[in-house]
Amino acid sequence: MEVLEAMKALRNVRKYKPVPIPEEKLKNVLNAVRLAPSAENRQPWKFIIIRDEERKRKLVSACGSNHKFMVEAPVIIVGCALPDEAYPALGSYMCSYPVDMGAAISHLVLAAANEGLGTCWLYDFSEDRLKGVLSLDGYVKIVGLTPLGYPAENPPPTDRKHINDIVCYDEYR
């Protein structure tokens, strides 16, 4: 799929076919994550691929009632950051890990769309609860997660702001 076409094809898919993902497609998605840019190319991330049904069920139950649909997807991917490995002074004011993770998960969802797979990038979860289920220690931060699988629905695109509302020229307006 062409880059802009894949960007236009991005959807939040909340219904999945109970069909496994071919290894080759999963490999392509993970390779896209691997290629994501990061501050000083530090790649401060680790992605947990959850396929085991029992673990998936536990994870989904820790995600709250809005996200039960995830259990249908054959895979859930949890995006973890390693802040100690990230660039500590982005803009001279913050650790780069959330920006790095934004790029990495963005590569993930785009590559999935490119493979004909659906995702639903989640931000509204309790990191504490997920860390409990995944037995993660304090060193790791969970920044995002998504189901991955063949879509069983084709939702319309979400609205975007007009280009004039997000772009300005030469000075801030």
Add this chain to the structure above:
Amino acid sequence: MEVLEAMKALRNVRKYKPVPIPEEKLKNVLNAVRLAPSAENRQPWKFIIIRDEERKRKLVSACGSNHKFMVEAPVIIVGCALPDEAYPALGSYMCSYPVDMGAAISHLVLAAANEGLGTCWLYDFSEDRLKGVLSLDGYVKIVGLTPLGYPAENPPPTDRKHINDIVCYDEYR
């Protein structure tokens, strides 16, 4: 360009041809930014497109000696976040704006590669100094910036970690 090919083509370009960017190409790059995913689809961003030579020169001089090469590029794009418009509780622990900006700038650099344009995503700048030059107030955060133009060099790809070092299955390892 195909999605994975564009991801593989990403480079940090530090030499640019003194050639303007066709409007159509700039429009495609900005449209890609517009299509980026964000928490609750809030799109908490504004991108400043700097083409005026005088402003470009001032901005570059505020970026420090490592980044003087930027002045050759016909355009510099400054990615600003609007934290008050972002989702305040990502993972129940942080404001989403850095993650949103990671996705948006990631779309920018990918779409640029797709158009045959070079970028160099910068993280090591002083937000304070840039805000002074751009007359930005405290409400806005500068999260990243990049020159944009036709590459006058073809640097080799940067290394990436092995896939086994960034992926684990069913539990964190």
